Amino acid sequence: MRLISVVAIVVIFGFIFVGILHLHPIGEPVGNPRILYERPPLGIDTQGVTIMDDYFLRNGQVETGSNNIVASIVFDYRGFDTLGEATVLFIVVSSISMLFFTFLKSKSIVSAGVPRARQFPRIESRIITFGAFLMYIMILSFGIYLVVHGHVSPGGGFQGGSVMASATALLLISFYITRHMQRTRKIFSFFESLGLTIFIGMGFAGIGISFLYNFLAHGTTVFGKIIPFGPNPGYLISAGILPWLSLAVGIEVFFGLSLILVTLFHASGVKNNL
Amino acid sequence: MIKHVPVLLVAIPLVVAFMLPIIGMVNRTIRTITAGVAIVIIMVLSYLLIQDVMICKKIFYYMVGSPDPTALFEHGLTFPIRIALKIDQFSLLFIIMATTLSFLFYLFSSQYIEENERKNYFTVLYVCMVAGMMGMLIANDLFTFFVFLEILSISSSALVSFRTERKHPPYAGYKYMFVSSIATSFFLLGIAFLYAQYGSFNIDYLKKVMDGTVLDKIAIVMLILPLAMKCGVVPMHMWIPDTYSEAPAPISSMVKLGSLICLYGLFRIAFTFGSHVYVSYELGILFILFGVLSMFVGVTQALIQKDVKRLMAFHAVSQVGYMLLGVGVGLSVIKSGDASFAIYGKIAMIGGLFHVINNALYKGLLFLTSGIMVRHYKTRDLNVMHGLAHYDKFTALVFMIAALAISGIPPLNGFVSKLIIYESVFHYNPLLTLIAIFVSVLTLASFMKVFYSAFLGMPPERKPVEQPILVKFSMVILSIIIVAIGLFPQGIIKLLIEPAVNALATF
Structure with missing residues (x-):
């Protein structure tokens, strides 16, 4: 064989x-x-x-109108594929929420009788928690920078969203998000859906001409600055719907990956204590 | 507005799927209705296209994001720079089948799956699955096809393992995920070869520039074998029994429908590229080989099963063989130069494509009835079941219709398509017809076994619960369609199948 x-x-x-x-x-x-x-x-x-x-x-x-050719290909010329890729992530998040649902609902998480310290080996260290909180803000700002400048410099929604989600991982391992797990998951799920709805909403907004048409570029007052050809300092208010799509994907990836991290973290915590 | 229909077929299910988690937090009844309405809308849209596409022979193109979406090329170029969507007669046939059947299966699942918080995710993934099918059917771009193939595979593998409280479904879902990710990686490699050589993903453009080098042939094999794996033809059928038998009943039907959509991709690529790279004869022989192997191995494996859903899963393998046989005969003679295509090749293709539709109908119905049986007996073992027909005459009748249709008994739809395949394949090679008839007889035998054990015999210990109204309604509609197609096959062949075969043959 x-x-x-x-x-x-x-x-x-x-x-x-x-x-x-x-x-x-x-x-x-x-x-x-x-x-x-x-x-x-x-x-x-x-x-x-x-x-x-x-x-x-x-x-x-x-x-x-985008200095970043990759962003212009990903969000403009082949925007429909990007919609599909964002949907793949959405499906993965939904599947993980569905498959680990019985773990999340199991007694050892919800019951008030079991002390929480026995479920998660909590490290009571001011240095770790406060240091993680400081790092959280810095990582989040870097991720937001990547998302917002997606059409100007290398970066974009997927990359910035993943960077931001790594901040959530830091919070998890320093035991910030251990309580109110259901509420956290609901908020994350809401914002994930919101990001995707913005993406496809921008697509439907251009349907007077065609789906996902870049109707804000070419000289409109919002994000429609016509940029000079060749090397230039970079203009934030250019590229039409590209920044919006990038922002939508950034929101979706951040909350989606965070949801995966939170769900898997709690599911593995349950398994260790069974 | 009608020019936007190709993209709306994908965009409407997607936007509803994105909003369903929010709606599900508010009210679960509204969530169920919204998802149903989305599927109804795309169903109505696909029916609206029949007049234009099937009768007036118009082909819909759509360039996503272009200033003029119906213009094929921008700025006087000779190649498309954006993602092209295309609806022709062949894809519309499958679009109508997919929307109608996914709506009926959704009706079934809306009351069959018990209502709790997990059903939110179930509905989301179901609608995403429909969107994935639609995307594969309208894509005229290999990479878009690949992306939506991924959407279809991931959502269906998650739905297969829906019952995580039991032991086996997570394993089945994992196996399906594993197999489909291997298949899609090789598919991506094939796309990469073509893109590296020709610099485009567009199917029509690639067909124009392909010149039949070794690279083209290797790329075509890499595109075709993964899709054959996703259809479950015999050397690659190891995932079928586990996946179909562990999934909930409506999801078994949906995964079956998804594998038929992969069959669409298989036919599309074989016919588009095959005749241009001068491998259509070899591909036809390959399809016939796959078809005969699938028919024979599938049915002989099904005969010895004791598990009702595994038995039906092996029959799904054997039924794919009929379609591959019919279309493969057509493909192998399409470039032969003599009149054999006009004499029997085209008729064989009509039989093969007609069998796709018939098979989706009765196989879906069989999986749905198996769900009711399993829910009543709490087991899938045929040796334990007995006498359901004493109390539940409705399920017995519906199962009888579907089982007779799959065995090819005259007044039902399976008979028509099988007869067309037998007669036309007989001109090609009489031995193939003999094998097909033999397989059909064995199919009848194994379904008689199921009917005898599950429905006849001593009355069961407890009375079955009354089925909800939508569950019954969807099964009644499916049975009516099966009987209607069986009684009046000419109408649907003239309206839908023949234009589709013409479009496929003239690629």
Whole structure:
């Protein structure tokens, strides 16, 4: 049996390797490497554009008003896929809440008779709790910075949200969130749904033209600043709906991942004490 | 407004799913009704498209986020830069099937699953599953297809392990999750090959630029095998029995429906890319091989089962074989150059696609009745069950209809599609028809076993509880559709199946 699996793995990887050998040669990208440099500063320009990537490099900054080409691809050109990815996270959070529901409702958490100190080995240390609280604020501010500047500099909703959720993990291991677990989960769940509803609401807001259309870009007063082509200092009020989508995803990822952390933390606490 | 219908089919279930946790905190009845209304809306939208797509032969394109969503290419380019959605005759056939059946299964589950706080999450995941199916059906973009395939797999694997208080469902859900993540990773690798070579995800554009190198063939194999794994064809069917038998009854039906949607992806990719890379004959032979293996192994495994839901799960494997056989014969002769496609290949494809619809109907109904049986007897063991028909004549009748339909007994819908497959495949190779008829006989035998043990015999010790109204209603509607299609198959073949086959064959 072990021999068969080894042979199968070798065959599959040989298969993939043969495929890689037939790719176009390394060092010669499919598109045009100098696509970014020879370009008029305004308007859509498709000269020399032969594949999708070239179009993004050449027109992404001007068309969406976002300095971060990755953000313009993720939230504008392929915004529908991002909606799907955000939905995947939402589904994972819902599944974990559903599957661990019996753990969370079990007696050892809810019953008032059992002292809480026996459920969680609580460390009563002022240094740890106060230090964790200070770090919490700093990590949260860094995460918010990443989310808000998603369309200007590297970062964005997913990254900033994950950074913020790591702050929740810090609070958990320094035993801040041990009481009122059901209420915490309800609040987190509410804000997670709210973030996603903002995302899809922005999509529906543009449905006069098309779903997820960037209706705020190109010269409106809200987030519609037309930015100059090439290197520039970066403008927060540009890129249309991109900052809003980034913010929505940031809210969703922060509260969703926090919900997963809180749920798994309490479920593992129950299991250890059974 | 009708030009936005492709994206609304996905966006409406998604926005409702996102708001359901908030609504569920407020009132649970409103939550149940809202989710139902969302599914009804997309069902009505899909029926509205029949006039345009099926009769007037119009194809709906939608570029998400584009200034002009119906224009295929922006700024005079020759390739799309945004995500393309497309509804043609072939996808509309599956959209109608998926929306209608998920609405009926939702009616069943709204009263079958007991009401508590976990049902909030159940409803959310159910609606997400519907959204995942819709996204796969309308996507004309490989990566969007992959994303919604993930949505479908993750939500269904969570729902499979819904009954966490028992021992086995979490294992079944974990197994399903594991298998589908392996499948989707290989699918992603196939997409990566195509993207690295051609720089696009768009299916129509890839079809245009593919030139039949070794890389294309490897990428096509990597796209097709994972989808075959998700359909449960025989060398990759090990997850089917556990998943279908441990899930709650409406979820078994929904997972079955999801595997048929993966079959849609399989056919779509095989027909779109296969004929352009000159591998359509080989792919057709592969489909026929898969089909015959699935039919035979599935039914022989089903004969020896004592567990009613495992038995039905193995029949699901064997039924997929019929569809692969019918469509595979069509695929293998489509580029042969002689008249064989016009003589029997197209008819075989009509039989295969018709069997997809019929199978979704009666297999869903069978899983629903198995839920009622299991709830009454508190076990899935056929040796323990006896005599339910003494008290519950309704379930007995409904089960009888579904079992006769799956065995291919004349006045019901299974007979029609099986007969079309037998007759057309006979021109290709008589041996295949013989195997198919033999499998059908064995199917009848094993379902007679189920009917005899579960419904006939001594009356049971306690009376069964009366089923709620929506549970009965959904089963009645499914039975009526089965009988109606069986009595008047011409109408649905003319209206839905034949345009779909034409669209598939001319890709």
